[in-house]
Amino acid sequence: MNTSPTDEQQTIDGPRMTGSQALLESFLIEGVDTLFGYPGGAIIPVYDALYDYRDRLRHILVRHEQGAVHAAQGYARVSGRVGVCLVTSGPGATNTVTGLADALMDSTPLVLVTGQVGSELLGTDAFQETNFVGITQAVTKWNCQVKRTEDIPAAMAKAFFVARSGRPGPVVVDITKDAQCGTAPFHYEKIASIRSYVPVPEPDPARIEEAARLIDEAQRPLVMVGQGVILGNAEAELKAFLEKSGMPVASTLLGLSAVPTDAPQYVGILGMHGNYGPNIRNRDCDLIVAVGMRFDDRVTGSPAHFGENARIIHLEIDPAEIGKIIPADVPVAGDVRQTLPLLTERIRKRRHEEWIAGFRACDRIEQERVIRPALHPTGARIHMGEAVDTVARAYDNDAVVVTDVGQQQMFAARYFVFRRTRSLVTSGGLGTMGFGLPAAIGAKLGAPDRDVVLFVGDGGLQMTIQELGTIFQSNVPVKIVLLNNSFLGMVRQWQELFYDSRYSFTELTNPNFGLIARANGIAYRRVEQHEELTDAVAEMKASQGAFLLEVCVESQENVFPMVPAGAPVAEIRLE
Amino acid sequence: METDKEYIITVFSENKVGLLSQITTVFTCRNVNIESLTTSESALQGIHKFTIVVRTSPETVEKVVRQIEKKIDVLKAFVYAPEEVVQQEIALYKVTRSSSVEQLVRRHNVRILEIDSDYIVVEKTGHKEETQQLFRLLQPYGVQQFVRSGTVAVIKSRRELLNEYLEELEKMRKNQKNIDTEA
Numbered sequence: 024m025n026t027s028p029t030d031e032q033q034t035i036d037g038p039r040m041t042g043s044q045a046l047l048e049s050f051l052i053e054g055v056d057t058l059f060g061y062p063g064g065a066i067i068p069v070y071d072a073l074y075d076y077r078d079r080l081r082h083i084l085v086r087h088e089q090g091a092v093h094a095a096q097g098y099a100r101v102s103g104r105v106g107v108c109l110v111t112s113g114p115g116a117t118n119t120v121t122g123l124a125d126a127l128m129d130s131t132p133l134v135l136v137t138g139q140v141g142s143e144l145l146g147t148d149a150f151q152e153t154n155f156v157g158i159t160q161a162v163t164k165w166n167c168q169v170k171r172t173e174d175i176p177a178a179m180a181k182a183f184f185v186a187r188s189g190r191p192g193p194v195v196v197d198i199t200k201d202a203q204c205g206t207a208p209f210h211y212e213k214i215a216s217i218r219s220y221v222p223v224p225e226p227d228p229a230r231i232e233e234a235a236r237l238i239d240e241a242q243r244p245l246v247m248v249g250q251g252v253i254l255g256n257a258e259a260e261l262k263a264f265l266e267k268s269g270m271p272v273a274s275t276l277l278g279l280s281a282v283p284t285d286a287p288q289y290v291g292i293l294g295m296h297g298n299y300g301p302n303i304r305n306r307d308c309d310l311i312v313a314v315g316m317r318f319d320d321r322v323t324g325s326p327a328h329f330g331e332n333a334r335i336i337h338l339e340i341d342p343a344e345i346g347k348i349i350p351a352d353v354p355v356a357g358d359v360r361q362t363l364p365l366l367t368e369r370i371r372k373r374r375h376e377e378w379i380a381g382f383r384a385c386d387r388i389e390q391e392r393v394i395r396p397a398l399h400p401t402g403a404r405i406h407m408g409e410a411v412d413t414v415a416r417a418y419d420n421d422a423v424v425v426t427d428v429g430q431q432q433m434f435a436a437r438y439f440v441f442r443r444t445r446s447l448v449t450s451g452g453l454g455t456m457g458f459g460l461p462a463a464i465g466a467k468l469g470a471p472d473r474d475v476v477l478f479v480g481d482g483g484l485q486m487t488i489q490e491l492g493t494i495f496q497s498n499v500p501v502k503i504v505l506l507n508n509s510f511l512g513m514v515r516q517w518q519e520l521f522y523d524s525r526y527s528f529t530e531l532t533n534p535n536f537g538l539i540a541r542a543n544g545i546a547y548r549r550v551e552q553h554e555e556l557t558d559a560v561a562e563m564k565a566s567q568g569a570f571l572l573e574v575c576v577e578s579q580e581n582v583f584p585m586v587p588a589g590a591p592v593a594e595i596r597l598e
Numbered sequence: 599m600e601t602d603k604e605y606i607i608t609v610f611s612e613n614k615v616g617l618l619s620q621i622t623t624v625f626t627c628r629n630v631n632i633e634s635l636t637t638s639e640s641a642l643q644g645i646h647k648f649t650i651v652v653r654t655s656p657e658t659v660e661k662v663v664r665q666i667e668k669k670i671d672v673l674k675a676f677v678y679a680p681e682e683v684v685q686q687e688i689a690l691y692k693v694t695r696s697s698s699v700e701q702l703v704r705r706h707n708v709r710i711l712e713i714d715s716d717y718i719v720v721e722k723t724g725h726k727e728e729t730q731q732l733f734r735l736l737q738p739y740g741v742q743q744f745v746r747s748g749t750v751a752v753i754k755s756r757r758e759l760l761n762e763y764l765e766e767l768e769k770m771r772k773n774q775k776n777i778d779t780e781a
């Protein structure tokens with residue numbers, strides 16, 4: 024029953040092999056086919072073993088360990104599988120910390136294996152030793168250190184189980200060099216439960232009844248979906264619930280693509296740069312049904328005013344999220360794939376036509392005041408929204424969209440129409456610049472049959488630009504749309520709106536991106552004129568390999584609508 | 599804050615290296631001060647018990663407990679008000695020896711642990727106020743060392759919540775297995 028690796032009694036009935044081989048065998052048993060990694064002294068034994076597994080395990084050599092984690096995140100988010108990374112101790116390990124923090128915030132299942140100095144050297148400040156279990160405590164769902172060869176299989180089984188079960192998250196397994204080199208019999212048992220861990224809480228039937236009753240009584244309800252629906256593979260269950268309840272539905276940034284954004288009941292994105300309707304009507308709602316989301320402050324604005332006239336039903340797998348920010352009138356703990364059908368069974372079939380028509384009226388206002396000017400700018404320069412819209416239409420709105428962080432992220436989320444689930448990969452909770460390029464690489468490898476388009480700013484691209492080398496070496500056909508405004512645009516926007524236009528260190532003097540692309544064997548085109556845009560996007564789409572399309576955009580554009588940070592969402596501004 | 603009250607939190611966990619710092623981090627993150635903390639084996643073999651005393655608001659204590667339970671190696675955490683538990687602390691005092699000190703300690707229901715020609719070491723068990731009061735009384739005579747343990751507490755309730763929880767888990771797991779085999 025007790026599954027912690029140190030307590031595991033290894034039965035002596037498997038073939039003998041080294042710890043490194045045992046690790047790779049564990050990967051195979053867990054269904055891993057792709058690793059993202061970077062070698063170094065403390066992980067060389069594993070890399071040596073990997074040489075003989077090249078036919079079964081594809082290893083992508085990144086250019087920086089942060090890139091390995093973001094790539095694994097992109098891979099995991101599009102495929103629903105666990106992303107796996109392999110790095111060395113010390114600097115290799117510490118380079119992954121941003122990625123782990125990002126994956127924890129955005130509930131991405133990852134297993135990161137780090138090499139560690141030999142167990143006899145632990146605690147001596149040995150060369151490239153860091154206390155990585157200590158460092159990553161705050162940025163992992165779980166972590167452990169393995170010092171004995173015979174403990175590797177059990178540790179890996181637990182790592183994969185923890186990473187993918189319940190609310191997914193990143194797991195670190197830190198393996199000392201002597202454990203990698205030693206030999207032991209290999210015996211692997213997949214884990215299905217851990218005594219101290221309840222991945223999915225049992226739904227309470229009384230709460231379900233209560234929630235169904237509130238739904239039946241509501242006059243002005245709104246469903247809010249988060250990434251929980253996608254992580255729980257509950258898209259069909261959500262669809263059935265929406266069809267029967269007739270309720271309008273809005274999405275968080277990470278929830279995007281769980282519901283087709285052109286569906287009749289869909290009313291837009293919640294939060295800071297979301298749509299006008301779901302924010303301005305927040306006060307009018309008498310019921311909010313939150314499904315697999317965690318009320319991030321970018322979604323709620325001022326929590327005291329959020330849904331102030333509404334009862335709140337919160338369907339959520341992680342009990343620690345229920346009531347953390349917004350108190351739930353009816354908390355429904357559980358997996359939404361299980362709880363949504365229980366609600367659908369019990370509720371009346373309804374339509375909320377008039378209430379939804381109210382959202383459509385808001386859409387028309389937003390269309391007039393924000394969307395039309397963004398998509399059809401009158402000035403000489405191209406606008407970001409226009410570029411996103413052109414790409415969306417060229418791809419018939421069917422591509423995996425990966426974004427970096429900043430204005431381009433918000434424009435991509437707002438102006439792409441998402442019709443298929445798992446179509447947006449973006450850093451939501453941590454907002455990590457530099458996420459985009461490596462995540463796009465991972466996304467393409469995780470969804471080889473889909474087109475993968477990255478929208479990235481000139482700031483963010485340069486944070487992980489070395490991964491162009493990974494694209495070159497591993498021949499990954501991602502399409503990169505660089506929206507170059509020669510500014511750290513999102514920060515510049517805040518400076519313009521809230522700091523008296525004092526553009527303190529947000530202007531960028533950029534390198535020649537064309538030379539950089541070409542140096543990495545990546546096709547390249549640069550556009551400045553509205554008229555060239557469609558043709559350039561078509562060229563990018565038609566090209567076989569990777570492509571960098573640099574779009575020179577208006578340097579001082581702002582993303583609207585906008586809820587000023589900390590304000591009630593109903594105070595959303597259109598300009 | 600006026601709404602702040604004393605709470606006794608008991609946490610049951612697997613005996614895993616580093617868990618103590620994982621648990622205390624939950625408090626630091628939310629800026630909650632730990633008044634006292636003790637750890638030991640529980641009555642169930644292999645299960646570790648932490649007893650943590652904090653002063654905070656009822657909402658915060660609830661959130662903190664849920665964050666603690668979220669740790670993979672934590673089995674369960676419970677929150678109690680002081681009236682729901684029997685709690686004790688233990689204090690040791692090393693005091694310069696004199697006849698008046700000896701008389702004083704005899705009147706205060708303490709155990710004498712050691713008597714030397716120069717000093718005397720005594721032990722008092724009780725609530726914080728009691729051990730603190732004795733400290734104040736002894737001070738004029740010269741307290742060379744004073745140390746007080748964290749609170750240890752047992753729950754008054756007739757029900758043994760941890761055992762019930764473990765049984766419930768077992769049931770859930772069986773149900774889960776049945777579902778899995780049906781599927």
Ligand SMILES: Cc1ncc(C[n+]2csc(CCOP(=O)(O)OP(=O)(O)O)c2C)c(N)n1
Binds near residue numbers: 427508513
């Ligand atoms: C690692 C990191 N550093 C700093 C920030 C703060 N930040 C958020 S958006 C932004 C500007 C991004 O500029 P750019 O990449 O050019 O994209 P744009 O906003 O212009 O689309 C900055 C600096 C961040 N999110 N991440």
